Amino acid sequence: MKTVRGFWLGVGIGGAVLGAVPVYGVLVQNSSIAQKGIDALRLQYPPYGLTGRKIAIGQVEIGRPGQFGVDKAASRNRVVSLARAFYRDQPAKTNTNLDTHAAQVASVMVGDSKAVRGVAPSAKLYSSAAATPQRGGQAEECRSAEHVAMQNGGDVRAINFSFGEALQQDPRPNAKLDGNALLTQCVDWSARVHDVLYVIAGNQGKGGIPIPTDNYNGMTISFTRQVNDLFSKIDFSNIGDVAPSIFKRNDGVETSLGGRRSVSLAAPGTKIAVASLKGDELNQIGSSFAAPHVTGTVALLQEFGDRNLRLSCKRGEGCALPWTTDARRHEVMKAVLINSADKIKDSGNGLALGMTRTIFEKSNRTWLESDAFKNPKIPLNIQMGAGQLNAFRAYQQFSPGEWNSSQPVPAIAWNYGKxxxxxxxxxxxxxxxxxxxxxxxxxxxxxxxxxxxxxxxxVELNDKNKNGAYDVGESFSDRGLNNLDLYLMKAEATDVKQSIWSSVSKIDNVEHIFQQVPKTGRYKIRVVFHEQVNQPTQNYGLAWWTAPASRKL
Known part of the structure; x- marks a missing residue:
């Protein structure tokens, strides 16, 4: 969203060789997708070889990147290659609705050059220009998002929003960030109906573009800057402060109403290497460029998941655990990404789950000093969510596959349950x-x-014409949020009052536990359906990461 222009100095060297270990330019090796940032570049090398092949992801903005064969600007841009470009829900018109911001965001996801390497350079990117330059175009933006979600045979795994709407433009009287702006409801409806993970850039504020950062079913991303050559501190440009006077003044205006924690994760967002509409290399800053790090990481994980599905699923027999199509669920991806985030640096003994760095708030406080660590009713940190995205740790979290509650589970795994x-x-x-x-x-x-x-x-669609799709002029209904709670308990315990720790927010649809084990022994995780608001059965994504007892520790 916020951008500051700059230029890379120096020249990249080397190139990727098919069938060999890829060699990228010096700038890529030192970029935000490498070890100093989200450590996704490691996954592009053997033995992993994950670049997002055959995985569809999406992008919705006011404008769009150029597409080769459609736009003149794209003939010079060899960094970004699109699967398809659209004007809302129609094919893109030649040389219209082009936008350098959209091109720069796309390059973080799928860029492929010596100096600008995307997180998932082989992913299939579908991009739609909502084309609402005067803003106040939430209906058109919703239609654009739905159209992108239906591409690739309805199999788009994540959609990036590096744009938003201002509260001043929202037609509701005295509009607040309460989750019920049309575009916010659209995101939550589409996430569920189309099973796609929406990734939303997180700049908020009266003068900013906070809608739909107050979504529930997607992920809102803040951004970090470098300290001692590592992306590890929340940038001062991010909104979010827990000082009582500031918190009360910002509630519902600059942060989600009622103290709900809408930020899921942080990701690198300063001096990010991007390519302009014409392919020129720049450095940019803002949550606009943090969000696509997350969207691209979804493509890497989904490529790995689909590899396992090809082995696990047999025609006429279905799929067998630990790899079923549950691996594609947006709730699972959200849980995996949140649970594998970096919070505090592991000292090398594995007790901090191998985390690579400590993430700091703007005031230099860590997760362990925040209310999210101390209060079981607050699952996420207001500035960093659960910490900073780490693509390699997300791969480690995802790779053991799915384990359900019917048998003892391994130290690291996930489940799509109900x-x-x-x-x-x-x-x-x-x-x-x-x-x-x-x-x-x-x-x-x-x-x-x-x-x-x-x-x-x-969230349900008020489908006036009964065509199963959102049309401009239609609306949504908020059916509310069932209340689930999360507990860490001794294996033999039967009552949640005996729990070691819990996450029991009444207003969030994420529960998160990050606590120390008080005594070596057997433990269990309990998911509780605490309060029914809509349906009597609730599906969920669950991810866990623990450190088994060992003589080496």
Missing amino acids: VSKFKALPGLASPQNHQDYVLEQPLQQGSYVSVTLTWDRL
């Missing part, structure tokens, strides 16, 4: 409104446990 809330019938015992995940191995005293639970708010 839990039901039913009332007890007269004369019968109360039904079980929870799922327990008993960890197979004892956990080491002093080690950290990281667990993330995600689920959807239920």
